[in-house]
Amino acid sequence: MENSLNSIFISLYAQRIQVLFAVIGVTITCLVLYCYRKRKPGICGNLRFSKVAYNSITVDWDRACYTTHYRVFLRKPLEGEKWRSFKTKNDTCSFTIKNLPINTNFVFSVCACNGTVQGPLCKESEVISTQNLAFKMKGISILREETLPNYIPVYDVPFRVERNGQLKVRKVTIGDYPKGGAHQVKSILFVSIPHSGHTTHLQGVMNFIFGVSTKDDFRLGFSSDITKKSDEYKNWATVYQFVEYEGGRLDKPLTLVDIPRMHGPKKEQLMMIHEQLKYILELYEQRLDCICFVGPANSNNLSPEEIDFLESIMYLFPNDQSSDLSTDISCFFTFADAGPACLENGLKSSSVKNFKSYFVNWSAFFRETNEFSDSFWNMNIKSLDNFFNHLNASKPKTLRLTLEGEPPAPQKKENVWKLQPEVKEDVANLQMTKTNGENFIDNKTKLTYNLQFFVYNGGNQTN
Incomplete structure (x- = not known):
């Protein structure tokens, strides 16, 4: 009996000790938590x-x-x-x-x-x-599956198309319309000749306005549905509407009008282009801000047909003072490098009197960085910067509402007369080159002997 009481007493005492320790533990925990909650946190x-x-x-x-x-x-x-x-x-x-x-x-x-x-x-x-508009466009664009070696990935931008089959006009809209209603739009008319790379140039302009730079690991492009050559769109005008601009290099939407080249009788073609432009420029009160000519810098000159085409387009947008061909234009010379821009000199000798020159070279546009990339990109960015600064300051040009007559024929005799001094100078240069070549052949043996003697003496010249 006594042993049982002792066991009960010891058991109760042990339980009381455990309860006491539990109460003390809970109290300490609460105090710690309370102090922790009141403790000022450290610095990140x-x-x-x-x-x-x-x-x-x-x-x-x-x-x-x-x-x-x-x-x-x-x-x-x-x-x-x-x-x-x-x-x-x-x-x-x-x-x-x-x-x-x-x-x-x-x-x-x-x-x-x-x-x-x-x-x-x-x-x-x-x-x-935050990233610029180029990265937003990349995020909603489709990566091209076929990529050549040493080429940067290209993302084809999404677009919406409206077609007018009667007038043969495609309107390609790229980007989202800005909020807040109508915005002032800058409009540009592009006139190009074959082999000028004008499609690549248009894609280069798009990358510029969206903010792509040479350090970016991607480029933006047009879908093959837009760029593919087809007889279906042979005489169609294509309107590129870049309606989204916030976060890019421009401060307003941009419209590029790419008109077809001349095919067939001149009068019929000009009348068709005039009707297309009237429809396209209806939203802009029959006005555009700039005419751009695109041609390869290394071409010696334009053919009479190409000059006639360019003059005919300029005839559609006369100056306010007169109806002559003195409308100023901007000329993009593609494939430009360190050599002379032969086509620029050719235009100066034609009846295209007033134009501003911009030199671009998109050969490194889709390629990975190499020793020429920076120089070409810097040239392209500088040219486009200068062009858009000129565009902002230029006066709009109004389209002729009617074509009562035909544009004046080119003054071919006058053009030949203007070219005469340059032809004489070029002939003189050719004659000098021929003379130098003959002198080299005559002294080839002597030059070879002197070169061998120079190498033999370790490159040290002796008198």
Whole structure:
């Protein structure tokens, strides 16, 4: 009996000790948690950006102590700009801010929070920008399956097409219409000759206005549905409407009108092009901002038919003062390099009097970076920058409403007379080249002996 009582007493005592320790443990835990909740969190560090898109930025940072969650702050790096803050759901050290404006600079900061207690802001980040319009277009475009060796991946941009079969006009719309209603549009008429690479040039212009640069690992292109050559669209005019511009290099939408080349009788062709332009420019009060000619820089000259075609198109847009052919145009000379632009000199000798020259070379456009890429890209960007600056300052040109007569025929005799001094100069240069060649042949033996003697003496000249 006595042993049983002792066992019960010892058992009760042990249980009381366990309960006491449990109460003490819970009390200490509560005190620790209470103190932790009141403890000011540490400072975050090492801000870095793990993902940057055209409309979002993901920022990461190192964990701070005594933290239940974080607050992420951002603002534009402008004087007086206020911070915007975002609360994370937990203590994860990463956060993505979405719905940001395209191609816009921001600075970030982060602070740790412990309940309602907020820690100090960390050091402000360097300026980071959302990506430009080119990356947005890449994200919604289709990668071309066939890619040649040493070529950069090309993404064909999505487009919408409207066709007028009666007038033979295609309207290709690229991008989303901007919000806020109608916007001022710049319109350009492109006139090209065969083998000028004008399709590649148009794609180069598109990459420029969307903001593609030489360091980007992609290019934007037209779908083969647009560029493929077919008798179905032989005499069609194609209108490229780049309606989206925010985040790119331009500040307004752009329309490029690519008219067909002359096929068949001149009068019928000109009347057809005139009707096409009247339909296309109806939204712009029968006006356009610039006429662009595209031709290869290394061509010696234009044929009489090509000059006649160019003059006929210029005739459709007379100056306000008169109806002559003095309408100014912009000339893009493709395949330009360090050599002379022969076609530019040829145009100066024709009746195309007033034009501004821009030199481009898109040979490195789709290729991977090489020793020529930077120089060609710099030339292209500079030329297009200058062109669009000129476009913004140029006066609109009004289309003739009616064609009562035909454009004046080219003054061929006058053109020949203008070419005479240049022909004489070229003939003189050829004669000099011939003379130098004959002198070289006459002294070939002597030159060979002197060269051998020069090499034999280790490259040291002796008198």
